[in-house]
Amino acid sequence: MSKYIFSFCFMLSLFLVQAQETQATKKATITNKTETEPAKAPKKATTAEVKKDSIPVKTDRYGVRFGVDLYKLTRGFYDKDYKGIEIVGDYRLSKKYYLAAEIGTEDKTTDDDRLNSTAKGSYIKAGFDYNLYQNWLDMENIISVGMRYGFSTFSQQLNTYKIYNANPYWGEVPPVVSGEKFSGLSASWLEVNAAVKAKVFNNIFIGFGVQLKTLISNKKPDNFDNLYIPGFNRTYNGNFGIGFNYTVSYFIPIYKKKVIIPVEIKK
């Protein structure tokens, strides 16, 4: 089931990238019409005169953006083993850098072949995003790479388990019902994140991001393991983890800053 959701979201994200590209080319052609020469060249030459020009000065909007992960929010409707929410936010520090954070809570039952366990807890992730996308005019789209440090506190409940017996001479033993609860667990990790955020209208953004994670610390319970860590997702044998989100967010502008076109220093 989650496989289809993933591919659906991925498909949507492709549309976002597509939309940006067509917009970009449209605007590029407009600038080419008004100025016979390529857009960048004359601007650099007339840096000093920009302020005197009657054309309005280009400004960048700075502010905070708040949003919610739609994937986590909607998953609870069709997956009875999952309840979760993630609030995302970022603050624009400079032209390209954004302070970014996610905070969330998850309640997930993992049903493996031999184990059934429930992980419950909250997490916070904080870090930065770096915008790689060169916006035209007043566009505010983002194709970013970034890093996060994540921390999660959670509890785990072992619901049922099976005994692995390579020699089942006495027959397979039915799954053992345990119900043992392990609380006070925690984990921290580092993640690298790639994301796309597109302004759909006014201050509303739709975003899609994928994360690669590596565990730094992982406090495991006695005689059990952390099979799922809220915020980190499923654990593997090593420290590796993956994640993704699909967000809708609202941008609250705080101030504007003039775009200063850097003067090229002669070498």
Add this chain to the structure above:
Amino acid sequence: MKKILFIIIAVAFTFSGCEKDDICDANTPTTPRLVISFFDISNPSVPKNVRNLKVIGEGMTEGIVFNENAIDELKYITNGNTISIPLKTDATSTTYKFILNYNDPNTALINEDRLRFNYTHQNIFVSRACGFKTTFNLTPLAPFVLTDSDNQEGFWMQFIEVEDTNIELENETHVKIYF
């Protein structure tokens, strides 16, 4: 600006070591069997091969398979000096019938002894793929109880010694039987 991108890519490459962990590796130590070795009563340090031994769990109709490749009855027969037998993971004792010279034309040679092992057990977490395993501790006071078969033909096992009460791995002998 390019530097930060380079660093991020470098970090991303360190996310390696993905291992497949859906299938329980056969080499992973899971629920151990009880390992019994046979020795010569007249020369206690020398291992002694049993002759056509068949081991059947109490209440079971089929014996323990000692030789997967053999056909029919021969699967359940061993002539070696070491056997591994599974214990019940959901009980505190397991009883086996040890039949020496099984199916011998000379019925006088056939001898059945019954051995009950008493133990405690605990379930230990192994991994996501393997789940849990059960390990056993033979009860120190009465780790085993030897009884004769219904035929009362006497015991072929002359002396039984517990080598290791902790049954955690299969690479060591837990019980020694001298005959």
